[in-house]
Amino acid sequence: MPIPMPNLYPPFNIVRLSHVEFIVTDLARSRAFYADTLGLQVVTEDAERIYLRAMEERGHHCMILRQGPKAEVSMLALKLYSEEDLDKAWDWLCEQGLPVEWVERPHQGRTLRTRDPSGMPLEFYFQMERLPPIHQKYALYHGVRPLRIDHFNCFSTDVDASVEFYNRIGFRVTEYTEDDESGRLWAAWMHRKGGVHDIAFTNGRGPRLHHTAFWVPTPLNIIDLLDLMSTTGYLANIERGPGRHGISNAFFLYILDPDGHRIEIYCSDYQTVDPDLEPIRWDLKDPQRQTLWGAPAPRSWFEHGSIFAGAHVTEPLLKAQPIIAP
Structure with a gap:
């Protein structure tokens, strides 16, 4: 569509x-x-x-x-x-x-x-x-040094319908993945604040929250977090990455909190403030869509998500699948 x-x-x-x-x-x-x-x-x-x-x-x-x-x-x-x-x-x-x-x-x-x-x-x-600013209180910086919350990504059973609704309340599409066979959307990234996205929708059992993302200063902060997590009992909580997305161009890491809520650590995307900015289309089978360097995402990344309290979860309308790591 x-x-x-x-x-x-x-x-x-x-x-x-x-x-x-x-x-x-x-x-x-x-x-x-x-x-x-x-x-x-x-x-x-x-x-x-x-x-x-x-x-x-x-x-x-x-x-x-x-x-x-x-x-x-x-x-x-x-x-x-x-x-x-x-x-x-x-x-x-x-x-x-x-x-x-x-x-x-x-x-x-x-x-x-x-x-x-x-x-x-x-x-x-x-x-x-x-609250008073703390961004120059450098003694407080530790861990991955998160600067701000960046976006939500949600599983949707009908990405076309989700895009239609959020477009009506002012969200604008920056990038999207389309299934060639059906012509339906498999995923879409939508923003209000002038980045690549405030909210994104991924085809899957939903509604569920796929992840919450935090912006960090540099890719080196992500490397430091990996060293910290791997030596403090959180090795099994590292799910995917580090890597660079094709969509958004962001450097990323996906981790799971102790309850399985997924967090993305994220930096290096781009500005999208122009109201006439044309969205970028990706084919579902393009291996660089998920990761610019070509590595596919693990199956858990497409199947695991957090339940919304009080929401009824159903199966997606679109059955197409991207490339999944063996």
Whole structure:
């Protein structure tokens, strides 16, 4: 199916992705992974929740870890441009027949909770508690030195439908993978903030979260993290990489947290702010699509994902498969 034309005047204005909430089964174990090993900064914490931010971020948090009985993803959050956009979002989502409710969230102003047409839980807000800058407090840098949250990648049972919905609320396609036989999308990368993506969709059982990505300064930070993880008990948590994607041109590493939530460590993609930027098409069987150097991804990368709380997971419409490592 053709990529939709960019919707430059959406019904409400999304600035960027903001944060994610992971439900984890052992809060202390997850704290050790995200704060002590990856290097995210603990902002506040109690017996049930830990709020984390990366080094360049001024908002209170980019990740919430919440203790729970099973590993799930509670929601993905997006920041809006204004308070007025929250009301516009409420009205538009109601018109689409999607569920809406106002929810109370610590350290945030009014927050609107909904689910997209696939059942994926989303939250929108405008105001978050602002914190003093720490990006020049170099004594705090450790682990992989994460600077900011970069994107979400989600499994979708119908990538064409996901692209159509997110295009309607202003996300623009930068790159995509198309199956030649069916003409359907196998994957698509969409942005608001002017990078390659704030959110991406990959064909698979869904809705599920494939990964959450953090931006780091250089590929050497990724090498340092590999050395650290391989000598501190996290060797089995290294899933894929390091490598360079064909799509996005980013240098990457995929790792799994103690509950199996996938994290990508990411740098070196490119700017996409022009409203008339033409998306780049990739063929599903192109070996350089996944990795510019040609190495295919492992099977787990196409099959493993995190469940969204309250979402019903179904099989994908498209049965085509990319190249998978033996």
